[in-house]
Each structure stands twice: as C-alpha cells, then as structure tokens.
Amino acid sequence: MPDLLIELFSEEIPARMQARAADDLRKLVTDGLVEAGLTYAGAAAFATPRRLTLAIDGLTAESTIFREEKKGPPIDANPRALKGYLQGLGMEAPDKWYDEQIEALKAGEVISFGDSFVTTQELKGKRVLMAVLEYPPRKAADIIAEVLDATVRNFPWPKSMRWGTGALKWVRPLQSIICLLSDEAGAEVVPLTIDAITAGRSTRGHRFLSPDAFTVNGFDDYEAKLKRAHVILRADERAEVIWNDATQQAFASGLELVEDRGLLAEVAGLVEWPVVLLGRIDDAFLGLPPEVLQTSMKEHQKFFSVRNPKTGRIERFVTVANMATADHGATILAGNQKVLAARLSDAKFFWENDLRTVKADGLEGMGAGLANVTFHNKLGSQADRIARIAALAREIAPHVGADPDLAEQAAIVAKADLQSEMVGEFPELQGLMGRYYATAAGLNPAVAAACQDHYSPLGPSDAVPTAPVSVAVALADKIDTLTGFWAIDEKPTGSKDPFALRRAALGVIRLVLENGARINLRDIRVSAEMRIPDEFKSGETVPDDAGANYDSLLAFFHDRLKVYLKDQGIRHDIIDACIAMPNNDDLTLLVKRARALADVLATDDGENLIQGFKRANNILTQAEAKDGVEYSYGADLKFAEDGAEKALFAALDAADAKIAPAMKDEDFSTAMTAMAALRGPIDAFFTAVQVNDDRQVIRRNRLNLLSRIRKICLSVADLTKIEG
Amino acid sequence: MSDKPRSFQEIILRLQSYWAAKGCAILQPYDIEVGAGTFHPATTLRALGSKPWAAAYVQPSRRPTDGRYGENPNRLQHYYQYQVLIKPSPPDLQELYLGSLAAIGIDAHLHDIRFVEDDWESPTLGAWGLGWEVWCDGMEVSQFTYFQQVGGHDCRPVSGELTYGLERLAMYVLGVDHVMDMPFNDPDAPIALRYGDIFCQTEQEYARWNFDVADTDMLLQHFKDAEAECHRILSTPAHDPKKDMAIIMAHPAYDQCIKASHLFNLLDARGVISVTERQAYIGRVRALAKACADAFMQTEAAGASA
Known part of the structure; x- marks a missing residue:
C-alpha cells in the first residue's frame, strides 16, 4: 500500500490561517481521493509559516471499477435532445451516425461503447434512454494529480492573492510542491504541474539557518530532515517547546509565565524554529497597570508576560524568536527590549496625561469630548x-x-475613558481604564466597578x-x-x-x-x-x-x-407555552415557569397529564364550537354519577387548594406538581365515563368539569403548545 | 564602505546603490506633497497596466497629524520613505529584500527577521494588496505588499512593493534612541549635522501651522479647486487640436488628486473634519484616484495600444 506526501511550500502564511488551512488540505484531498475510488488508512496534515503538509498512508494503488447510471430523455423526445444526450456521454461521431443509433435504440437495441452501454428502459410509464457508464480502474498517481490540482486551485483561503504574471491564487506566492508516492519499491514523484510549478521531491529548511534545498523519499524522511534543517513540522510540538522553555526560564528566575493559550498558538504559527528569550522590562514602566503592560506586550509585540508570584506584578517578558544566533539571542533581545521601551514610553505618557486630566477635570471632564x-x-x-x-x-x-x-x-x-489617550491607543482596554481613572478620581468603588463591568x-x-x-x-x-x-x-x-x-x-x-x-x-x-x-x-x-x-x-x-x-436543555415548545402567558416581558418569571414545566414534563405523571389535558381540551373545544357556548359555569358534584367522576371532583378541589396559594407565591413547581397529581383521576375519569352523554344535564356538567381541568392546567403555562 | 553605515544618508545611499545594482531605475522624489511613497505616480499609476516596471526612490512624506514639535523620539510630520516597485513581482522578491537589509548592515544571522501578516489597504487610492510587515527583532522595519488592485483596477501583472520607514530603520541600525540625535551626514565630517540640526525647527514650525494656524477656509477652497480641476482635466476630450493627436492627461489630473489628498490631511490635522464627514472626504479623493486610474489605463504607459 503506497503512502503519499504532499507539501505546498510558499512565502509566509499568516499564523491565524495555518491550522484551518492544514485541516482544509487534508479534507479536500482525502475527499477527492475517496470520491474517485481510492481508499486510505490514515491522513495527517501540518502547517508551519512556510508550508502546508499532508501525509496519507495506506493508499490503494488504483481505484476500483466505477459504474454510474445516467438517465436520459424519453425515446420520443426531440431528436436534438437525444443527440445532445448521447454526445454528453462522450460519443463523438458524424450526425448521420447518431440518427442510426437513435433508430436502433427505438428498436430496442443496446449500443455499447468501451465498457459502457446505452439502452432504453421503462420508467413511470415512459420509455427513456438509460446509460450505464463504466470507468476502468485508474492509477492512484493520475487521481492524485487531478485532485491536488483542483485542491490548489479552489483552496478556501480567507483571502488569497495573485503574484507576478500568473493567474493562480494562493495565500502568498506558492513556490514549490512536493507530491511523492512511495511504497516498498521506492518513491516516485506524481507528475503534476500547476501554473508553471512542477511537483518534485525537494524542499527547503529554515530561511536563514538551513536555506539549502534537499530531497526526501517519504514522510518520515521528510520530517526528520526538516528537523535537521531547523524546522519543527508539528505546530503542537513547537507550542510545547515554547511553553516548556518559557516556563523553565521564568521559573529559574523565581517568576511565573502568565498563561495565554491563544498567544501560544499564534506564536507557534510565526516560527519554524522557536527560540525562547526572557527579557527585562525597564523599572520605569513597572508602575503602569499590569493590564496595560500585558496588552501592550501581547498586541504589538506578541510577548508573553512574566509575573512575580510574590507581588503579582508583571516584571519581565518572553519573546519567541525564529532564529538561533551566535550571541545566543543577545542582539535580538536587546532589539526587542528597545522596541518595548518605546511602546511603553508611549503608554506611560498616555497614562500620566490621563491621570492629570482626571485629577484636574474629573472623570466627567475627561469624557466631555464625547459630545462631539x-x-x-x-x-x-x-x-x-x-x-x-x-x-x-x-x-x-x-x-x-x-x-x-x-x-x-x-x-x-x-464611557468617559473612551476619550482617554490610553484607550485611544489600546481600544481593548476600554472599561478597565475607566475603572482605574474612576478610582483615581476618588469616585465610589461601585461606580468604578461599573465603569469596567x-x-x-x-x-x-x-x-x-x-x-x-x-x-x-x-x-x-x-x-x-x-x-x-x-x-x-x-x-x-x-x-x-x-x-x-x-x-x-x-x-x-x-x-x-x-x-x-x-x-x-x-x-x-x-x-x-x-x-x-x-x-x-x-x-x-x-x-x-x-x-x-x-x-x-x-x-x-x-x-x-x-x-x-435550549443550550440548557429546555425545549422550545416549553418556552412557547410560557411565552403565551401574561407578563411575558418579565424574563425571570417566564423562566421560572419554564423550568417548573420542564421538570414536570420530565416525569411520567407530567407526560401523561399533557395527554389527559389535551384529551379534555379537545372534547371541550369541539363541544364549545358546536354548541356556541363556553362551559365555564362550574360543575356540580350532585350530577356526578360515576365513582371516578366524583373522585375527579375531589382531586380538582384538592389541587385547587394547593395551586392557588402556590401561584400567589409564584411557586410554579408546587403548582405543577399538584397538577401532575391530577393525571390519575383524569385518566380514570376518561376510562369510566362517556362525556357526551345523551342526557344534556349530565353532558353539560361533565363539560363544565373538563373546563375546570383546562383552567387549572393553563394556570402555569399554555399546555396546548406542548408538542407530542 | 565599512560594514556598518554611520549616518542616515549613508543608509539611503546604500539602498540606492543596492537597488540600482538590482536593475531598478533610481527615480527622484515626486515634487508634490504626499502622505506616503505609494502616492508617487511611479507607484500608483505604474502599478497599473501590462508594462514591466522597476523603480526605486526616496519620497519625503507628510502626515500633519503626526507632528509632535520635534519632541517625540519617533514621530514626525515630515519623514522619508524608501520605496521600491517592481512589476511583475519577481519570484525572489523576498530574497532581494533581505539582500537590501544586509546592504545596510543588518546581518540576518544575528537578528530575528520575520514576515508578519499585514494586509495593506488604501481607502483614498481604492487600492489593496496582501503581504507582510517585516519585523527585525520585534520592530517593524518595512511593508512588503503584492498589489492586487489600484484605483479599482485589478493589477495584471501584480507589482511587488517595498516600503522602508527610513528614520525608524536608520535609528535601529545606527543605535540611536531619539530621531533628532541621529547623524545625518558622516559624524566625522568637518561640519557634522544631526537630523535635528536640519529638521527640529521645521517640525516645530509645521506642527504649529498644521495644528493651529493653517487657514481652513483656504484649505477647503483649495480642496474644492483641486477636485474640480481633476474632473475638468479628465473630461477634456483626448484629442489635442493643436497637435492633432490624442493626449490623455492622466498625470496632470493625478497631481490634482494628490493635492486633494494632502489638503484633506491638513484639514484633518486642523480638526475641522467630523467623523461622519471623514468618510465622505475619503470617498471624494477615492473617486478622483479611480478616475485618474481609468484615464491612465487608456495611455501607452499602461500598455494601451495607441
């Protein structure tokens, strides 16, 4: 079973797009291969700043025979339509030939071409043309070439571009392609050319540390050689290296790294060969709010913050270089510290100006410009x-x-801090700066908290x-x-x-x-x-x-x-049933109802109560429609004949006694539980008696009894909205 | 030349020699105020059309709102950009660019040079491209862009554009913390001049004029005039009766577009443009840029057949 290695080597791919792109590459290629009749055992995709890589193992060497049925027009359709259909199957011949074939088909003959054939078939009382197309097995290499070509040309980058004189689009200029099929006998390049880029078996390592091209003979060889050429192929491995080195260096200085998973993933996408460097923040800036330090370092410089666990202050930073140097990063770190110092001087300048404004004019004064x-x-x-x-x-x-x-x-x-210089520079600090400035202005802590929250x-x-x-x-x-x-x-x-x-x-x-x-x-x-x-x-x-x-x-x-x-497991029909009740703009009340209803519906009694209620409601509604009256006079126990009927009276009285006070207290659970207790008596009632009795007095009394059921059952929610 | 440049001008001269050696035409700055090197017609207009192009130049650039009276170590209302435009973008443009950094003394084996996603868009020019900001040890030293569209036209072929912020880059290479302290000419020259000797006073003068003194009614009128003249030029029939031939005046019209753009920046610095008006002004300048691009596409320089 051959293995396939694909590498799409390009200029730097934006970090935020890499993981998704690797996934898309895997999905598009494997889907394409499977659709064309190949199978595979496993597939894994990887991304670095300069490459997308896909490794597929256990690929079949050729596709299975593939048959496809293609329905055509009715045999008595316009000859032009018949001819068009035959041409569409890939038959190329002079006009006259088609006429002959159409006659033959009308006569019920079968026309073969290659391994495929066309015939006629009865379909819903019509004789229509039907082709059975058979595709011979194809070599994996041919299919791969086709699938990779289509994948590259239609790749779903969030944004893509052209370069030079070409028409091909990729996220940044695509420079080379590896497309290598390997088995025990050796590795062979899949012949493939996409817009002047011919697939081969060679790639490059790190841009500065190992710039020379080298060839590979399979995925294991590729990954090992990349590592020798200063490229860690796997993003999670790069992230791990960064995280371990950074925490260790921080620990060695008695400090701790501030965890930031998003930043870690981003930084792992910016380097092929991560080198972790621990840098200093000038003492002059340590008085800035820690969030300002953190935001400034993260947003502009992609630095991790390093905290002193004793004081909680951010005192140092970690930067991740893509370069190992002879001076062990001294020049790089010095440069980064300088850039940070310039950024933080700005931040400090803003912070001090803002504090001055607040002290002079108050926080309201700071926000005066919001009128404009x-x-x-x-x-x-x-x-x-x-x-x-x-x-x-x-x-x-x-x-x-x-x-x-x-x-x-x-x-x-x-919102006064929207006018501060700090928020002007770092919009993501809105609210938080408001809190600092409100505190500086001596405002009530509750007010300061509201600025932030x-x-x-x-x-x-x-x-x-x-x-x-x-x-x-x-x-x-x-x-x-x-x-x-x-x-x-x-x-x-x-x-x-x-x-x-x-x-x-x-x-x-x-x-x-x-x-x-x-x-x-x-x-x-x-x-x-x-x-x-x-x-x-x-x-x-x-x-x-x-x-x-x-x-x-x-x-x-x-x-x-x-x-x-719904995310909390409450069905939409339950909510609809509660929305139908009064005061539905009081969301706390509405949800109280919904939760009580959901709890009861989760029990057997609740589920059956709905059935009983619906039956009562249906009979009652039909009768009311037919008679043109509303049966809400109240039922009288003296007309009750059956034991079950009398028991229902008693049960409704008992339920009423519990439900009325519960409703007053908005204790919908108690009300619903009392309601659910009616399930037995209601079921027994329907088993024992016929509501539509011939005697009108009895019938009316029973309808009025059903009305009591309806009234009680509708007190918490509109149960007619409950599905099932 | 020693390995490390010693002055601002030496860095410029080394870039000039480097790109000249790589086959670029070394042009001179454009003689109208612009906000960035991209506005030079050698970039904006020449990125359009089918004809190959390779040019490099220094462009003085003005951003009135960035004025800080010469006090801020990094911000200036007048500064220099170095601009390279090559069409079609060569396959080794990244290597060429890294070579230019080596030429000014940035050793890629000692520094951490990175290409970090940065999509470029100019709403005033109706232009966009994809590329990176180039970081050296965490500092942005250049913009690297593959132009996709200019003035609403697809760029075919695509141009590669490099923009170096010269002061910032030079300060880093020369190890200077405040721009005004940077040696402009050779620090051992008989008359050694620092950047501040040349530009500190002008930064103050322009900052005051930009922020507080410029006559806004006049600026507004000039904006309207430039806009009207641009439209008038472009609506003039292509046929020149005197020479009895077609002369489309794309460049004179584009001059008016650049002027309008800079006048808008001045009005902005004077704080007389509200947030809502802003978009409308940018839209007006973009309409001019687009009309100029349309006109340029009809000319021989864009590869149109006469």
Missing part, C-alpha cells in the same frame, strides 16, 4: 446616548437593588456582573442600544448584525436571569424610547396596545431566550 463623537448619525452623539443611559439606569436601579443616584452617576462616567457580558461565556450598580448600568446600556436601533429600523437580518444586537439581547437576558431581576422589559423600553428624539425614529416603536399587537423587540428577546435555554 457621533454614536450613530440617526441616534445622536455619544453624549446624547450617555444621557439616555443615565436616566434609564436610574429607573432600573430599584429593580436590581442599586442606589439610583450611584447608578446614574456611574452611567454618566462609564457595564460592557459585560460580551459573549455567552463572559461573566455576568452581579454588583447592583454595574447591573443597572449594563442593562441600561444594552436596552438603550436595542431600543435605539429598533427605533431607526436597523434590526439584524440573517447573518447581518453589524451593531451586535443579538449579543446585546443575550446580555440583557443573562443579566436579568443570573441576577434574578424582576423587570418588565416592555415598560423599560417604553421609557427608553421616550428619550429618543422623534426625528430619529423611522422604525417600529412599542405598539400602543402592546398586549395585542406584535412587538418585535420583545419577540427578538424571546427568540434569543429560546437559544439560550
């Missing part, structure tokens, strides 16, 4: 928006246990703020955003969500639920909307008769809620 920053041309400036958020935060505060004055104050200053949660896994002032501002911020974009008709559509409104809605949901906050979102929205000047509004506003009209922002919240709860 447009938030959105239809929603006014950042300052306009902050004023809206502040008013809203004040209003939300009592619902989340926050002091209204503090919530308002926090909202007013929460009001952006949260940023994603499904981001932590949700719990401090009341932070929660109030975070909610106000997101609700203003959603209300605003709804008012100007900029809702998300399909995959387009340029203002991240889905994230904002999920943020509201998580803030409310995880803090157990009781807020009627519709009221808050009405209030938020009042603050948006009418001239901006072009989209949907809250309907006057909010209960009756479709409210698409609330529906948007409900959709997001379904996605959120």
